[in-house]
Amino acid sequence: MPESGLCPANNRNATSRPDSATFMSDVVEMATDQAPRLFGVVLEYGEQTDAQVYAWGMALDDFAYMTTVDGSAQFALEEPENALRYVPRRTNITPHLIWITPAASPEDE
Numbered sequence: 001m002p003e004s005g006l007c008p009a010n011n012r013n014a015t016s017r018p019d020s021a022t023f024m025s026d027v028v029e030m031a032t033d034q035a036p037r038l039f040g041v042v043l044e045y046g047e048q049t050d051a052q053v054y055a056w057g058m059a060l061d062d063f064a065y066m067t068t069v070d071g072s073a074q075f076a077l078e079e080p081e082n083a084l085r086y087v088p089r090r091t092n093i094t095p096h097l098i099w100i101t102p103a104a105s106p107e108d109e
Contacts, residue, residue, distance in 0.1 A: 036060045038100040041083050043093050054095065057083055 018026065036058035043054045055073075057066035057080060064077040066086070075086055080097060087095040 037080075038102065039064075039066075039080050039083070040098045040100055041066070041087060042096045042098055043087070044096060046092055054087060055083065 017023075039057045039059060040053050041055040041057070043052050045051065053069055055066050055068045057064055057075075057077070059080040064080040064083070065075070066077060066080075066083045067074045073086070075083065077083055084095050084097055
């Protein structure tokens, strides 16, 4: 992937156009390469007694974004790990940052 973030199809000779399937394949590759990493903030209650997802976030190259599950709070973060600073601290509750691997798309199956 070029550093400019342009689709690989843009690097081809200007007089030749890729077929539709090739172009879409290049677009999917470009978007996949630039996709943010997804994370969650999970609250552990007690010592592995119960857990709840508190927030979802995405990490981009230069910053991260997080929103609580109920949408009541949103945060712009320098780093994903900073998300844990915004979780309410309570006795016997431990917050965890977890990285999410997206499910395969129907085309991948």
